[in-house]
Amino acid sequence: MPSDLRRPERTFAIRQLCLEFKVTPRALRFYEDKGLLAPARDGMNRVYNHRDRVRLQLILQGKRVGFSLNEIREILDLYDHNDGGAAQMARSLRKFRERILALRAQREDIDGAIHALEEGCVRLERQLSGLRPDLLPQAADYDSAMRSRLDAAE
Amino acid sequence: MPSDLRRPERTFAIRQLCLEFKVTPRALRFYEDKGLLAPARDGMNRVYNHRDRVRLQLILQGKRVGFSLNEIREILDLYDHNDGGAAQMARSLRKFRERILALRAQREDIDGAIHALEEGCVRLERQLSGLRPDLLPQAADYDSAMRSRLDAAE
DNA sequence: TCTCGCGTTTACGTCAACGTCAAACCTGGC
């Protein structure tokens, strides 16, 4: 009986989701307070199903890209009951496009920041190589350290 | 006497910078409290010079890409007095590279979110076009509205 | 002279997103 994560009838205790997604129980309960999650109950205990798990994934992705919990809730709500009429769907569509534009702008900012920092790096490397070239490899180590970390993450 | 914004000797009152960058005086004073700005004084009044203006631009860009004020202060400090020794410079370099990696990761997340939202848009458009195609152009208006806004910003 | 409007400082308020702690509950194992 290999209980697969992808089997839709599979349920999860709070602990399991916390371990899997590296969040605290407090966070999950907080999301529930705010209306982002609504797990079932077994007696007093929360029981998360496949849909709750997906929602949690979306919540965390949303947070990573800078959405507030309120915005995330809005989006989830839109996703959920856009059977609530065509007008509702049109509003969702507008919201989504708005978000896309905002995210594109944010990406531009990030690219700008990356370029600025890269220029700063070049400047520092130039100065350091003329001053104390022995200190340079330390920084270069970082890349290989990162590469191995990325490998490990895969 | 056309006082050009780019002339380095040009100075600014607090309100001018506030209007230009859409921030409140409270914010500028707050940044000063936190050591991110240090404008000169004319009596009791703050006088911002060209360098302060550039720093403010950097602060706001930093905020947009998700840096905390503390992180921004660190970066500005590093930029400022990396004459504080080669070891300091090496540390700056490491910090910069760290930041670059973090920003790249953030960009990946954003790209993911954009794709997800675009898929959502496609889905909604499909459903809407079969249901109430008359509601679609409203959303499309948004693009042209944005284009004109971008034009105005230039 | 008096009042505006903008500036200043100091101090407290707020909001989001949880952390932390307490007190109670259920459950399995000894």
Added chain:
DNA sequence: GCCAGGTTTGACGTTGACGTAAACGCGAGA
């Protein structure tokens, strides 16, 4: 029967980034 360990619900604490209110200074204009 009882204890440890995980869960529940409050309730208060915390941090960052300001907002807001009070009280005052100061030069320009009616």
